[in-house]
Amino acid sequence: MHEEFLADCTNILGHDFVITKASDQYPYLMDWRQRYLGKALAVLLPTSADEVANLVRLCATHKIACVPQGGNTGLVLGSIPDQTGQTVVISLKRMNRVLAVDVANNTITVEAGCLLAQVQAAASEEQRLFPLSLASEGSCTIGGNLSTNAGGTAVLRYGNTRELCLGLEVVTAQGDIWDGLRGLRKDNTGYDLRDLFIGAEGTLGIITAAVLKLFPQPRSQITAFAALDSADNALDLLKQCQQALGPTLTAFELISDFSLQLVLKHFPQLQHPFKRSHPYYALVEMSDHESENHAIALMEQVLEQAINDGLAADAVCAASIGQSRSLWKLREHISEAQAKEGKNIKHDISIPASQIPHFIQITDAELTAAFPGCQIVCFGHMGDGNLHYNVSAPAGSSDTEFILQQTGINRIVHDQVHQFKGSISAEHGLGMLKRDEIRRYKSGLELSMMRAIKMALDPQNIMNPGKVL
Template structure:
């Protein structure tokens, strides 16, 4: 049967776009953290929505599961197949066209395989902003961003990917093409199918195109880096910034001292903005539609107030684009620096913003008691309640042995998150990594409703099986 399936796949995509060689397949089967290698019957590379639909119909006919894949930059093993070797990967990388830009409607229509950075650049060519911004924007695709409802650094002002999408085109599990590419901001004509597919991690269908929101390009962006004594001080600074800066505040990132130290160690060209170390730091950015001088004045006045009320201990404000980029590099390179340091146990969590200081104090203590000397890398999008709370081995022990404690460490972290009304997945999704874990924290009713939706839209369970639910 597989020979017939593969031959039919070649007829659909043309020669050269059905990969069966293990070496050619490997980039599509290895997860981003390089800890898991799946197997596949084939990697399929369609070049159009019609080819995607034809391949999905072929999969349904032969009972073959398919794993949709964008840039394969996810961190929860959601875009790689299992190790059975019976599924196919359907890569959307060839669907990479900008289809339309509507300046008056402030929308851009793109295929799912477009790199996020390319969409940003296309918007900029029209003096517009597409605000989704991630460290992986040069390699992640918008289809993957939509499938995981990615967040990033500008959620505080612009929202998650869900809030940035107006319409979708989706190949359903039956191989039909739903054209919902509507650039409407109001459309109350039934169930919101768009929102159902966003965040579904490819388990209900394959997103092939999207209509995205654009925004006027800001006249100025100003970045500041503030030193803090505690996480409680960061919360006070956030409240002050929101009250003083209003909607101009686009980013508020929390960085622990150890996180910054790792970056400075592994990226020696980057410099500490201050002459000494502090317990915590906040990276703030505002986007202003007036003038650069107006933006600088807003930021400096807010920082002066924060100094006066002791919310911050010190601060620097970038005076050039290069300085601003240098400050952002300190934040964006944390994950890479931690990877260079060794293996670690990652947590992508969200909490009510008000509970973040309590969570850090509570969970730090519990982990240090259970695993003395463990190193905590805490950073993330404090403005919207999303922390990346990662745990590394003590400096005196090996990380391979330490990783064996992952289940126990996850239980401490996730129980703490749950007790404070949070979520164990903020922007990375569930994938294979947290599929079983989520059962501990979602009610049986929620899980049964999710299962009912899955079975209604994918009764053969062929769309990215083994992920999410």
């Protein structure tokens, strides 16, 4: 039976694009963090929506499940098959064309396999901005960004990927192609099908193309780094920046001192912005459509006021693009520095921004009481309430043994998130990793409605089964 299925796949794609050899499949089966290796009947590499549709129809006929995959940069095992070896991976990396740029309508239409950096560059060529920005933008794809409703550093101003998408092309679980590639900002003609597929992690259908919003390129971008004595001061500084900078405030990132020290340890070419350490730091960025001098004056005014009010102990403002990039590297290299330091327990959480200092205070205390010596790597997008609240082993102890405490650590962190009416997955999704954990925190009614949608759109359960639900 599988032989017939694979032969039909080869007829559609050609021999070179039906990968069955285990060694050749490996990059598609190993997760980004190198901790889980799935198995697949085959890895399929289509080059058009028609080919994807034909493959899905084959899967439906043979009752073989499929796992859609973009750049395979996810952190919750959403694009990795299970270990039964009975599913296929449908990789969209060959579907990487920019289909159209409509400058007057401020939209770009791209295939799902386009790298995020590729979309940013195509927009820039037309003096436009596609504002989604992630550390993995050189390897993650638009299809994956949409499927997980990716966030990134500019959510404060521009919103998640959902807010940046106007239309989709989707292959359904029956192998039909829904053409919803409409570049409309107003379309009130029924249920919002687009938003069903965004954030669904490929469990309802396969996104094959999208119409995305573009924005005029700002004339200047100014980056600053502020030293803070507490997370409370960070919140007060955020409020002050919002009041003074308004919609020009693009990013507000919180970085704990321990996070910064890890970066400086493993990336010694980077420099500490200040002469001494402080408990927390804020990386602030504004984008201005007036002159660079205007932007610098605004930012310096805000920083000077923060220091005078006692909110910031010190602050630096980047004087060049190179200095700005160096400041951003201190933020962007945190995850890589953690990986170099050893295994750690990651949390991608969101709570109301107003509650972040209180959450940190309570959760830090609970964790250190239950797991003495544990080291907390707290950083993230404070402006939109999204923290990467990670926990590392005590200094000098085995990280492998510490990872065995993951269930207990997750329980403390996630229970506190729930108490603060937050989410245990802010921007990474649920995938396979958090599929069971979410049952503790979503109501039975929410889960029931989600299952009803899944059953209505994918009654055979062939679209990325075992993920989300």
